[in-house]
Amino acid sequence: MATARQLRALVKSFGKKDDEHFYSVAMQLAAHEARLGHGKLAKELRELIDEARAERSAVKRSSSPVPLAAPRGDLEGLLSVSYPEVRLHDMILPEDTQRKLRRVLTEQRQQSKLLSHGLPPRSKVLLVGPPGSGKTMSTHALAGELNLPLFTIVLDGLITKFMGETAAKLRLVFDAIHQTRGVYLFDEFDAIGSQRSLMNDVGEIRRVLNSFLHFLEDAKPSSLIVAATNHPDLLDPALFRRFDDVVEYSLPTSELARQAFEARLHGFDTQGVDWPAVVDAATGLSYADIVKACEDAAKDAILSNREAVGTECLLRALDDRRGVGRKVGSTEVS
Numbered sequence: 001m002a003t004a005r006q007l008r009a010l011v012k013s014f015g016k017k018d019d020e021h022f023y024s025v026a027m028q029l030a031a032h033e034a035r036l037g038h039g040k041l042a043k044e045l046r047e048l049i050d051e052a053r054a055e056r057s058a059v060k061r062s063s064s065p066v067p068l069a070a071p072r073g074d075l076e077g078l079l080s081v082s083y084p085e086v087r088l089h090d091m092i093l094p095e096d097t098q099r100k101l102r103r104v105l106t107e108q109r110q111q112s113k114l115l116s117h118g119l120p121p122r123s124k125v126l127l128v129g130p131p132g133s134g135k136t137m138s139t140h141a142l143a144g145e146l147n148l149p150l151f152t153i154v155l156d157g158l159i160t161k162f163m164g165e166t167a168a169k170l171r172l173v174f175d176a177i178h179q180t181r182g183v184y185l186f187d188e189f190d191a192i193g194s195q196r197s198l199m200n201d202v203g204e205i206r207r208v209l210n211s212f213l214h215f216l217e218d219a220k221p222s223s224l225i226v227a228a229t230n231h232p233d234l235l236d237p238a239l240f241r242r243f244d245d246v247v248e249y250s251l252p253t254s255e256l257a258r259q260a261f262e263a264r265l266h267g268f269d270t271q272g273v274d275w276p277a278v279v280d281a282a283t284g285l286s287y288a289d290i291v292k293a294c295e296d297a298a299k300d301a302i303l304s305n306r307e308a309v310g311t312e313c314l315l316r317a318l319d320d321r322r323g324v325g326r327k328v329g330s331t332e333v334s
Helices: 004-015 019-035 040-062 095-109 110-114 134-147 165-178 204-216 254-264 277-283 287-303 309-328
Strands: 079-082 124-127 148-152 185-188 224-229 245-248
Touching: 004 124, 040 185, 079 309, 095 110, 095 134, 095 245, 124 134, 134 148, 134 185, 134 224, 165 204, 165 254, 277 309, 287 309
Parallel strands: 124 224, 124 245, 148 185, 185 224
Antiparallel strands: 079 148
């Protein structure tokens, strides 16, 4: 029979409309029944899960917006497009950050109401904070919540060594922003938004920044423009007042780290985990690091035919993630 923990996990995932976790827990139940020798029941559960997956996938396809054709012509190589299914409830974020993102969603959803009173909705948002703190995933969640395509600006295609060419490409991007409603992400925004006074700045980048400031100032799109950077200190001060909102991200507090662990591992038995020790070991790591550590620990449990994730396994996974960070930050990495 299902354990109380598994039943709670099923109900929680159903309430959150978290299909993947729901199916994951259901498959664990099927495996549990198989281990108890209830082969027929386990087989029926797996078949029901496969049928439910197929039906839900068909419903999503029928209710999804019709995908736009991949950007062509002059926009080819400048934009990549996707339809995210992430939602804000999938994320663990500080209350103030959640509040600001939901305010953007509310104003985007009720654009016509605001415009009828002469008030522009929030349409230009700057996300700042360390790597792995949730900026890019938040942008995916905004697109998912609004049921809009996410267009990511490809900086390698945008920035060129030829004078004037980058600004011309930037104009094409802003033309697309006005013509096709979507969420447009300028990731690693400091690549074009760096301060004009920096000594190592080159003339072309200064011209690009001036063009961006001009386009952003004039932009009154129905689309949502999102810029994200890990280095807000490098941005030109003139940029900040061009955005409707600046949303700051940070590494998780102890409380949020604990929530992130429990959310990612809610389909597993974690009753034996020494949470104070695990949370302490996660200090200084990002949400992305914690998620990866949880996934590594969960894989270890599954492949070892265990339903429980233990303290030692989590501590080892966290140490591995910290080691990856040290290697990436070292001068030995090319």
